[in-house]
Amino acid sequence: MAIDPKRIREKMVQEQIAARGINDQQVLRAMRSVPRHLFVDEALQAQGYEDHPLPIGHGQTISQPYIVALMSSILDVKPGMKILEIGTGSGYQAAVLAEMGADVFTVERVKPLYLKARKLFSELRYHYIKTKLDDGTTGWPEKSPFDRILVTAGGPEIPQPLVEQLTDPGMLVIPVGDTKRHQKLIKLTLINGDIKKEDMGSVAFVDLVGKFGW
Ligand code: SAH
Numbered sequence: 670m671a672i673d674p675k676r677i678r679e680k681m682v683q684e685q686i687a688a689r690g691i692n693d694q695q696v697l698r699a700m701r702s703v704p705r706h707l708f709v710d711e712a713l714q715a716q717g718y719e720d721h722p723l724p725i726g727h728g729q730t731i732s733q734p735y736i737v738a739l740m741s742s743i744l745d746v747k748p749g750m751k752i753l754e755i756g757t758g759s760g761y762q763a764a765v766l767a768e769m770g771a772d773v774f775t776v777e778r779v780k781p782l783y784l785k786a787r788k789l790f791s792e793l794r795y796h797y798i799k800t801k802l803d804d805g806t807t808g809w810p811e812k813s814p815f816d817r818i819l820v821t822a823g824g825p826e827i828p829q830p831l832v833e834q835l836t837d838p839g840m841l842v843i844p845v846g847d848t849k850r851h852q853k854l855i856k857l858t859l860i861n862g863d864i865k866k867e868d869m870g871s872v873a874f875v876d877l878v879g880k881f882g883w
Contacts, residue, residue, distance in 0.1 A: 674706055674718075681705075681718040686738045693742040699768035700738055705731075707789065708759040727779050729875055731759040732821065736872065743842055743856055743869060744817050746771050753812070753834070755805030756821035756877070760786035763798050766819075773798045774812050776805035778879065806881035808834040820844065823852035823874035828881030835859050844874045849883065 682697050691697070706717030708731055713723050722730040740762070746752065748770030754763050757777035763786070767773045775798060777783040783802040790798045801809060806828040808818070813834035820831070823844035831841055838860045846852030854869040876883045 674704060677718045681734055685720050685735050689735060691738050691742050695769050696738050696741045699765045702768055703764045705761055708761040725759045727782060729758050731761050737762050737765055740819060740842055741765055744819060750816040752817040753809055753815040754819045757786045758782060760789050762821055764795055767795050767798050774809055776801045776803050776809060778804050804879035806879035820877060822877035824877035824882040844872050849876055
């Protein structure tokens with residue numbers, strides 16, 4: 670990149686995230702430090718910090734920076750929390766959660782994306798992010814329970830196995846919608862055995878494909 674990525678990241682954080690009301694310092698700090706441009710193909714690196722999603726191949730996308738910040742702040746992450754992400758994609762969201770001090774487990778169903786993200790995690794020294802190639806709608810039972818579960822693809826319903834793999838208290842954030850590419854971002858909280866669901870707004874994610882997805 671011809672331009673200084675650190676400065677562009679600062680601009681991204683100020684103009685796209687802080688200016689839209691996200692003031693969670695832990696999120697802003699993480700997004701200042703993860704080199705987002707390295708999570709996209711070289712030809713797209715100059716657009717890496719723009720205010721929109723970008724293609725990562727195989728019909729998938731890396732989410733818009735604001736959406737990553739929004740979901741990361743909704744999750745209310747405390748250092749040391751175990752977080753399961755469904756939909757590794759480029760690996761960017763997982764890296765942001767890792768920078769926030771979480772113990773991250775991430776599942777991807779598309780093999781080339783899984784392999785690429787693993788390689789990048791190793792190059793960028795995110796050795797502690799655990800990855801798995803699988804249908805994430807069934808969760809990661811052997812590693813459960815998780816304090817937080819984040820699904821970064823949109824399905825028709827909340828996969829029951831994910832709810833069952835939460836700690837109590839725990840939280841699941843997932844885009845849900847009965848039409849493809851248009852969802853409501855649902856925040857599900859589990860407290861003392863009670864489930865509460867909140868609509869956090871409209872979003873547009875790629876499809877969650879699998880046993881409990883499309
Ligand atoms: N979090 C990603 C963006 C993901 S795009 C990032 O930061 O770049 C959504 C991803 O979810 C795609 O890579 C898609 O292949 C994956 N996906 C869709 N259904 C899935 C499933 N059932 N299990 C695991 N991954 C899935």
